[in-house]
Amino acid sequence: xxxxxVIVNYRTPALTIDALASIADESRTIPARVIITDNLSGxxxxxxxxxxxxxxxxxxxxxxxxxxxxxxFAYGNNEGIRPYLDSSDxxxxxxxxxxxxxxxPGAIQQLxxxxxxxxxxxxxxxxxxxxxxxxxxxxxxxxxxxxxFESGLxxxxxxxxxxxxxxxxxxxxxxxxxxxxxxxxxLVKREVFDRxxxxxxxxxxxxxxVDFCLRARRAGxxxxxxxxxxxxxxxxxxxxxxxxxxxxxxRPGYWFDARRRYYVKNHGRLYAMLADLLHAxxxxxxxxxxxxxxxxxxxxxxFLGDFIRHASWFNR
Numbered sequence: 001x002x003x004x005x006v007i008v009n010y011r012t013p014a015l016t017i018d019a020l021a022s023i024a025d026e027s028r029t030i031p032a033r034v035i036i037t038d039n040l041s042g043x044x045x046x047x048x049x050x051x052x053x054x055x056x057x058x059x060x061x062x063x064x065x066x067x068x069x070x071x072x073f074a075y076g077n078n079e080g081i082r083p084y085l086d087s088s089d090x091x092x093x094x095x096x097x098x099x100x101x102x103x104x105p106g107a108i109q110q111l112x113x114x115x116x117x118x119x120x121x122x123x124x125x126x127x128x129x130x131x132x133x134x135x136x137x138x139x140x141x142x143x144x145x146x147x148x149f150e151s152g153l154x155x156x157x158x159x160x161x162x163x164x165x166x167x168x169x170x171x172x173x174x175x176x177x178x179x180x181x182x183x184x185x186x187l188v189k190r191e192v193f194d195r196x197x198x199x200x201x202x203x204x205x206x207x208x209x210v211d212f213c214l215r216a217r218r219a220g221x222x223x224x225x226x227x228x229x230x231x232x233x234x235x236x237x238x239x240x241x242x243x244x245x246x247x248x249x250x251r252p253g254y255w256f257d258a259r260r261r262y263y264v265k266n267h268g269r270l271y272a273m274l275a276d277l278l279h280a281x282x283x284x285x286x287x288x289x290x291x292x293x294x295x296x297x298x299x300x301x302x303f304l305g306d307f308i309r310h311a312s313w314f315n316r
Contacts, residue, residue: 003032003112004084004091008076009064009099010038013045015234016099017052020062023103027061030109033091034062035080039070072204072254073183081198090190096209098184102131102232110229111187114175122192122221123213125181127171128233136233137168139178139225142214143262148275152282155289175226179217183209185231195219200265207258214266250301256310264312272312280307 005023009016016036027034038046046066053062067079081094093112097103111124128138141147146165150158159166172178186209196215199208213223263272283304290297300306308314 001033001084001087001089001091003027003030003093003095003108004081005032005034005095005097005108006077006080007034007036007097007099008039008073008080009036009041009045009049010070010076011041011043011045012099013041013043013048016045016049019097019099019101019103020049020052020058021056022101023097023108024056024058024061026103026106026108030112032061032095032108033084034058035084036062036064037076037080038064038066039072039076040067041070071201072208073206074199074203074208075201078198078201081193085190085193085198092190094188094190094193096183096186096188098233100234101128101184102234103185104230104232107185107229107231108187111185111226114224114226114229115187115189118222118224120222121224122189122216123181123223124187124226124229125178125223126185126229126231127225127227128182128184128231131232131234135171135227136235137171138182138184138233139169139172140180140182140210141165141167141169142179142210143167143275145271145275145278148279149282152279152286154286172225172227175224175228177222178225180210180213180223181225182233183212184233185229189221192216192219192221195221202261202265203258204254205258206255207262211262211266248298248301251303251306253306253310256306257315260310260312260315269312276307276311276313280304280311283307 007016007019036049046064049064053059077096084091107126114124115121125138128136144165146162147167150162196219199212263275
C-alpha cells in the first residue's frame with residue numbers, strides 16, 4: 001500500500017464528507033486507502049458518512065470505523081493506523097488529515113514527492129490556509145521556558161530578544177526544516193512508526209503532534225514544512241476551541257492537561273513547574289498592562305485561573 005489517510009470524526013459529518021470529497025480524485029490516483037474513524041459521536045455521523053461513501057462511489061477507497069469510545073484525536077488516529085501497520089501490506093506513508101480541511105488538488109502528492117526526495121526527513125506538513133488563500137502559521141518551534149515567558153508577557157522588546165524561541169515564527173515561503181508541524185495535514189513515513197510507535201493517546205486533544213514530532217526528532221527523523229502542499233483549514237470548526245470567530249472562548253480542561261502532560265513527559269516535572277511559573281507570571285503582568293493601556297481583551301475567559309488550577313504544581 002502506498003498511502004493510508006486517516007480522518008477522525010467527532011460530530012462533524014458534513015465537514016468530514018467535504019474533506020473526503022476534496023481528496024477523492026487524488027486518493028484514486030496515488031492510490032490510497034482512506035479510513036474515517038468515528039469517536040463515538042452519538043449522533044448520525046456514522047450513518048451519514050457511510051451513506052455518502054456509497055452514494056458518491058467512494059467505496060473502492062474509503063470506509064468508516066465506529067469506535068467504542070471518544071478517546072480523542074491520537075486515539076482515533078491510532079485505531080485507524082494500527083491494523084494497517086500490522087497487516088501484510090503496510091503503507092509506505094500515513095497522512096493524518098483533519099475533518100475541517102479541504103485539500104487543494106495535488107497537495108498530497110506534493111508531500112509524498114518531497115519525502116521520496118528527502119530520505120532523512122520522516123515527517124512533512126502542508127501549508128494550511130484560509131479559504132481565500134491567506135496562509136496560517138503551521139510550522140513551529142518546540143515549546144521551551146523562553147517561549148512560555150515570551151508568549152505570556154507579549155512585550156515587543158522581550159519578543160524581539162527571544163525571537164528565536166517564539167513557537168509560531170513568521171510563515172516560511174519555501175520548504176525546509178522546522179521542529180513540528182500542525183497535525184491537520186501531516187504525512188509520516190512508515191519507518192517513523194516502526195521506530196517510535198504510534199501517537200501517544202494519553203493526549204486527548206492538542207500537543208499530541210508536538211510530542212510525536214519531538215519523539216521522531218530524538219529518533220533521528222527530521223520534520224519539514226512543504227508550502228507547495230496547500231490545504232484549507234477551517235480553524236476550530238472541528239473542535240471549536242480555536243475558532244477565530246470566538247477568540248475568547250474558555251479553554252477546555254483537556255487543553256491544559258495536554259500541555260502539562262507534554263512538559264512532564266518530555267522534560268520532567270521540575271521543568272514543567274518552571275514553565276508554568278514563567279507563563280503564569282508573565283501572563284499576569286500582561287493582564288495588568290492590558291488594563292492600563294486599555295487594550296482589547298481577546299484572551300480566553302478565566303484563562304489565568306484555569307491555568308493555575310491545571311498547573312504542574314497541583315496535578316500529577
